[in-house]
Amino acid sequence: MKLYEVKENERKSLIDQLVAVWESSVRETHLFLSEEEIQRIKTYVPYALNGVTHLIVAEREPECPVAFMGVEGQRLEMLFLSPDKRGAGLGRKLLEYGIKHYGIQEVTVNEQNPQAVGFYEHMGFETYKRTEVDEEGGPYPLLYMRLV
Template sequence: MIREASAEDLDKILAIWLATNLEAHEFVEASYWQNQLLQVAQAMDTAEVYVAEDFGFIQGFIGLQGSYIAGLFVAQEFQGQGVGTQLLTFAKEKQSPLTLSIFEKNKKAIAFYEKQGFRVEKREIDAATGEEQFWMTSEAAH
């Protein structure tokens, strides 16, 4: 089930956010992600956040700021089970086309988004990490 996130979900959402970033971005210092936690918690107030929940367990979440995907994260134990696809499909029904930024070295996520109809629009260097990132856009919904 996908539902709007509540204040009670924040700790679990932040735990998924941190664990997933640490796992997916070993090329970025762990302290970078740990130092972003407070900012991410505050950003939850300015984004539309939806969680995928099953039997009371939050499996993942997506944060939208208009048509920008501020984050799509699935807990490691639920990856590869369609949770990310469900969240993305939900977001596409709300807003289309969608855009996002992603590190070039995050090959697994890039493959996921390409499978979902996203394409790279431009490349740039992320000022905070010095890493190359892609800006990707989805196809417009029909």
């Protein structure tokens, strides 16, 4: 598995594939979202991918991404894996890479995604703050976690 940071001028060619990874991942893990919500959020994903400072992609074959993460400052902004790659250590590999190379110290996770919460706890993160709604005011509680 190859991990690499995608340069800003190279992102456009990968956006559709990364959105597909995002969507398949969300459908597997964000069971609390309606179809309407998934489609609504999906329209913002390309902007998020283009706007994050560091976009790291994992690919099995050249130009065939199977996972990605976005890092802003010392915060993990996004981490999504193709469903068939979950449970094989790729999320751990990406997060450890981000901690080592980008100094990741914090992450925000949907409380309604217990698998993600458990993953980050297993990786050494603890919740320090909780909100009842997400950043857009939606009914999705967020947990703010930091590496201890």
